[in-house]
Structures are given as C-alpha cells and as structure tokens.
C-alpha cells in the first residue's frame with residue numbers, strides 16, 4: 797500500500813527556517829521519520845515537496861490512481877489555496893493534514909486552513925513528530941476503510 801506525503805512551499809528549508817518555530821530537523825530527517833514509521837505498518841511512502849501550487853495540485857491528482865491516502869503539510873498554501881483544497885476533495889482519498897507548529901497559537905492569518913474542511917484529521921503543534929502521528933493515523937484510516 798502506497799501513500800503520498802506532500803509538503804508545500806518553504807518546507808525545503810526546514811532546519812534552517814525559523815528553527816524556534818519549526819525545529820531543527822531537516823525535511824530529509826522528516827522523510828526518514830515517515831519511512832521508519834510507515835515500514836512496520838506495511839506502507840510505502842512517496843515523499844514530495846514543491847514550492848509551486850500547481851505542482852502540488854498535480855501531485856494530489858496523480859495520487860488518485862497511484863496512492864491510497866495523503867499526508868499533507870500545505871504550509872503557506874493552507875491559508876490561501878482553494879485550488880489545493882478542491883484537488884483534495886476531487887480525489888476522495890483519506891487526507892491527514894499536518895502542521896509542525898500550532899497554527900492556532902500564531903498569527904490570526906494562520907488560524908484558518910482551507911484544507912482542514914476536506915481533511916479527515918488535522919495534527920498541529922507536535923513538530924516533526926506530527927508526521928509520524930499522521931502516517932500512523934493514515935494507516936489506521938486505511939485499515940478501517942478495508943473492514
């Protein structure tokens with residue numbers, strides 16, 4: 797079983813970027829954590845990052861036939877992108893949204909995510925560990941879908 801872990805803009809700079817907010821783990825570390833979490837659950841991970849909204853929309857559309865579920869950190873596009881939300885709604889796969897930081901404890905413009913309304917689950921404020929929680933929970937959603 798294969799799942800997509802999709803990362804939005806500026807997450808390529810993880811580790812360098814505002815470490816007090818986002819932590820010192822790099823995106824490579826996050827990828828390793830996702831793979832280590834997924835392997836014993838029998839999940840294969842397609843781990844991707846893009847700074848471009850349309851590339852993220854394409855990745856979500858491709859997941860419709862290539863993957864069984866999606867973990868997504870939409871980053872800045874969480875707060876702006878109707879297109880990404882619509883893509884997630886269109887493919888109809890289980891979606892777990894993850895944010896490293898607790899977006900509700902930050903600036904008001906981060907409090908609303910367009911993606912949350914089409915996500916099954918939202919995890920925020922757990923740092924990089926949130927990705928491990930997200931992958932674990934997606935596996936659970938997929939198990940329950942099979943029953």
Ligand code: DQA
Pocket residue numbers: 805806807869870871872873874894895896897898899906
């Ligand atoms: C983020 C939170 C967003 O508000 C921000 O734009 C990001 C990262 C997080 O993981 O905490 O780029 O999604």
